[in-house]
Amino acid sequence: MRLQDFWERMREEFGPLADSFARDHVMSDLGGRSVMEALRDGVDVKDIWAAVARDRELPYY
Known part of the structure; x- marks a missing residue:
């Protein structure tokens, strides 16, 4: 993911x-x-989006 x-x-x-x-x-x-902070620390954006989706109970797409 870009x-x-x-x-x-x-x-x-x-x-x-x-x-x-x-x-x-x-x-x-x-x-x-x-x-x-995660972006600053170099965490992959795909992993960050997955964390956001889980946290907010969003569909992961």
Whole structure:
């Protein structure tokens, strides 16, 4: 998954709150990190999206 595709999915699911969610919501599946921290640490965007999908009970697509 490309980073651009990831952000499109985030905006599709969270609308104007996507950036806030990515910055502020910490997930155990990301090792206690937020999306932004996981991106900064080099976690694959596909794995980050999978963590977001599990956390928010979204279909993984």
